[in-house]
Amino acid sequence: MIAIIPHTVTPVQVGMAFAVVEVLGNTLNLTDIVFGWLRDISGDYVAPMKLLFVYALIGISLLLASRDRIGKIGIGRSNLNSNP
Numbered sequence: 001m002i003a004i005i006p007h008t009v010t011p012v013q014v015g016m017a018f019a020v021v022e023v024l025g026n027t028l029n030l031t032d033i034v035f036g037w038l039r040d041i042s043g044d045y046v047a048p049m050k051l052l053f054v055y056a057l058i059g060i061s062l063l064l065a066s067r068d069r070i071g072k073i074g075i076g077r078s079n080l081n082s083n084p
Helices: 002-008 011-028 031-042 046-072
Strands: none
Touching: 002 011, 031 046
């Protein structure tokens, strides 16, 4: 994920983009603790699974919001139809 950052932001914003990724990464590393805590207070895995569902919704919405931008800069395009 970190390798794609320079392809998705302007050179001026690369440092800030790396910082955002690091902060989010460190914050989301706390999810193991949160999952265990939710499991302990609820007694089952329903609450942790709901949290995972929320994470998935956030990830999908970020992907959908950024896919036009990623497509415009050429990431993910294959050269299968071009002749060498």
